Amino acid sequence: MKIRKISIAAVAAATALSIAACQKAETPSGTTAATSAPVRLQGAGSTFDTPLFSKVFDAYQKIGGAEVNYQSIGSGGGVQQLTAGVVDFGASDFPLNDEQTRTAEAAGGPVVHVPVTMGAVSVGYNLPVDGLKLDGETLSDIYLGKITKWNAPKIAALNPGVKLPDTAVAVVHRAEGSGTTFIFTSYLAAVSPEWKSKVGAAGSVQWPTGVGAKGSEGVSGQVMNTPGGIGYFEMSYADQNHIKSALLKNASGKFVAPSVKGAADAGAGAAANMPADLKAIFVNAPGDTSYPISGFSWIVVFKDQKDATKGKALIDLLKYVVTDGQQFAEPLEYAPLPKPVQDLDLKAISTMTIAGQPPK
């Protein structure tokens, strides 16, 4: 009986809370219509972008720009909400695939991909060894389950003079679909034909081996906890948790540690041969200092904006994010966009139209 009373109270409290939450959420859309109120934009998508966006959107509003409400629901969700017309922009850690493009175009015409930031993915490990060196082939063999001991000949050959323990390799990957996984598997697919044919590159894949952990915090936690563990996560998690990161052999044959600069250098190299739609995957990028597992994150919008006020505000916001907004990237451990990429972004944004007309 007692439980029943408690549960009634709990339900009542939860209902009250959710009603309050709804009211809070509903007010903004109500005020959007009013001409005197500031423009309010809605966005949703990538969780990877969230810390950066919080900072940039806040700063933008302080200098008199539109107010942006961003919900970090995951890249796939962001694209769906954009297609459904729920949000003004989506943010995704991977470019739209063919099917997503088809559905989006059917709903609102062509889309524009705007790279807004870059990140590096660390390969963290738990061994009493500093500065472990790995190359793409070895890493893919580990994730394919072909290398099961840390003192395997392939790893030893890359680390001459290092005493590798006989510990079993405990592979950790993300359990849920994620942009981080997309970048990581894109890299493995780029360097290993076997990975490409057996597993492929996607936000979630059929892992040949290992343990799935939830979120980057789960993967880093699992690696920290497991002697012999290896896992991948955004660079900032390695720093926060003091996890050792492997040095990876890049396309120029140099071993590079993950860093903001390494990602930026990889991105700069990618700008040179950027496809017209800006959907560049630049894993294993050329350049002596490029860190090989780096990638863009994109804001995706419809090329033609139906609502004049909102469309104008959105274009202004995008311009701010890819230029002045980049100053906030580095302190938050994102790589700021190199100048050539910023220019390409501005060019892409300038192709956007409002109700078929170029913006005034």
Place this chain on the structure above:
Amino acid sequence: MTRSRDDGMFRFTTAAFAAVVLLIVIAIGVELWRQSFLSIEKFGLHFWTGTIWNPVSGQFGALPFIWGTLYSSILALIIATPISLGIAVFISELSPQMLRQPLTYLTELLAAIPSIVYGLWGIFVLTPIVRKLELAVPDPLKKLPLFSGPPLGVGMGTAALILAIMVVPFTSSVAREILKNVPMAQREAAYALGSTRWEAIKVALGYGKSGIIGAVMLGFGRALGETMAVTMVIGNNPQVSASLFAPQYTMAAVIANEFTEAADELYLHALIEIGLLLFIITIAVNALSRLFIWSMQKRTGRTVILRPAAIEEVAA
């Protein structure tokens, strides 16, 4: 005249409310079906038996998830049932009066802990302990399928332990209520026949048998649907394995994990079909336990102390 009209109105209103529950269940079922038709069309019954879950090539089979859900819940039940009954018997029959309230309160407190907290505790406290235990398993035992595989710490065994802890407060508080409702005359009669205390408790347990089975099934239902804590410690690897050491996956966990980033239509539909399967399995488990209780009532020719509806009332 007015009185009978009021009665009629009252009956109608409450019946309408009752119908809402039924409508919601039907609506959930229909909506799950509608949203998963692509996957239902493409895989048919193979969806139940397929073991491959590959979002890249668009091949989906739910067997590893069904297996993981049932296996972890049954293991949790095996661990939790004796503990819960022990707690219930102690609190209602043996405990000194002054301990009764605090003990009741403490077990109920376990139910109030959010599952994410259980999960974090699982990762940082339970997993390292389980890994040590796994390392301590002697070599000959490791040849058994139950203990095969590398000692990762996360996996089926850890998940079952967490689930068991989460199920105990539910099962034990319902079982306690049931024992409390066993008429004193039953125990007095047993004592009058010269029973020991243990024998008298056995009589009380026997009297409340169907209610206690209801309590256990309630715990099972809870274990089937638990998501967050399980996904944090089970290892999330879709495979069918009997090993307690092996990382596995559950239905609720795969939906929670993969739904947000499921990009293409078929993938999304496959995930929703997993939801549909979970819905069907939960209903089946509930229906079976009801049938079981009813058949038992018929056999013993005795009304149960707590009707099934009352059981849920207590536990809700």
